[in-house]
Amino acid sequence: MRNDSRGQLILVGGVVVATLLITLVLILNGVLFTENFSTRDQPQAIDRVVDTGGLIEGTASEVIDMENSERYESRADTAQNVDRDIQQVSQSLSERRFEAHGETLNIEVNNVQDAWTVVQTDEGEFQAAESGFGFDNVYGWEIATADGIRDSHTTVTSAREMDPSNTSEASRTFQLEVTGSSSDWSVWIFEHPSRNTIALGTTVDSDGNPVVECESDDGTADIDWNEMTIDGNDCPFKFAEGVGEGPYELRFHEGDEITGTYKFVLGRGPGTEIGLTPVTGERTVADTTKGDSTVADEPAAYDGVYSTTVTVSTAGEDLTADSVFFTAPRQPGNTTSGEKP
């Protein structure tokens, strides 16, 4: 009987050990699952931050475009409206985020950089505003010195036909010139010598004639300076390559050798100004924010916004984050604003 009892105890011991092992397996399985499950929520909080950032960037870009297209003639109207629109979105999102996730969301517009929106809305030669000079036909002139150039388009309805049998055609062809802290950059716009297309060239051959680097589909052209395309066709160069830091001086030469319209959004800041005549010191662009009267086929500057800097702060159980978003829609990489944080 003594041996039987010992055998039973050993058996019971074995059963207890087996039970403990199974319990351990069950507990560990639960721990693994809980760990796996608990780490799932964190990316969703991050996703919300990313989603909000994207929405704010997109909203800033859209309201800047909307307000700039209004062409206000009173200084800072555009900036105030952009700020108001972003705050409206902020308010809507904040309430919704708190109700849904218990997170506080604070969207603050830190800075709005003013701009001149310089446009020639009606087709015409690219000459300076007559009102500034008091006389007509000024075709070599400075548009402005600006802290950044963005959202720039030119439509060309006609341009001088380049004759390769001549020499020094570049000096008789329309030229857009950008000068920065390092160097200047030029692009010539002219009619292709053999095809009825508008061509662009940034280099000049040994005869002093501009070289065709890209061209339009037909006799008119739509040039996007940000994408650096003509009628959607890519050019083998970028806008204002190698000019260095701003401020940037934007200048036209031989403006009587081209007709069309244009738009440039030019950043305002220290050391920036609308172009002035060398002798009389009059403005070359009618500045509506200073009360200048405008003519449709001449350049006019309206109140605008160049960029915004917005801070998005999120505070919740899972995540606390501060993100800063700088928005300057369609800004080429070579003529950036000095405002960028």
Place this chain on the structure above:
Amino acid sequence: MFQTDESGQAHAIEAIAASILVLSTVIFAIQATAITPLTVSTSNQHIETQQQRMADGVLSNAKYTETTGETSALKEAVLYWNTDKKVFYNASADGYLGKYPDNDFGDSLNETFSDQRIATNIYVTYERPSDGSGTKQMVDMGNPSDNSITATTNVVIYNHDEVSAPDESTTVEDTSGYFAKDVNPASNVYNVVEVRIVVWRI
């Protein structure tokens, strides 16, 4: 007698331990054998994560555009509204029942979820001018399962945005038939709506 008592105690402990062992084995066996795609487990978590990414991806693709100034597919879907009947275009009062809308966002949902046997409900929540919020259901495919997942994003509607349904040529601010109202007439922002997708495996 003493020996018999000792043996009885041992038998009792053995019986209790054996019953615990049997019970534990049964519980473990139930857990081990009832594994389906919807069983609560780490495998199911992977499926839910996959569905989460699919839903997030559909929303991300739909809310961005290739060209600046173009209306995104998601905003087009939110504006796909019949201002006379005050329902989504060609939909019932409860939204599209068992189908997706006939627009780019609907095509995207169809391509992503239909072949995977995944059902979807879509809700659009808008802000009311006075206070609070309202919700319109865009797509209704039934009651979600316990394993459903949710993805959300927000769309900003501006005063000048046009109602995108066929035969509609009005902006949201020029009609009283659109479901969301202008929350701040002084601002260009008309309303900020939240699009919520609930996804589950059928």
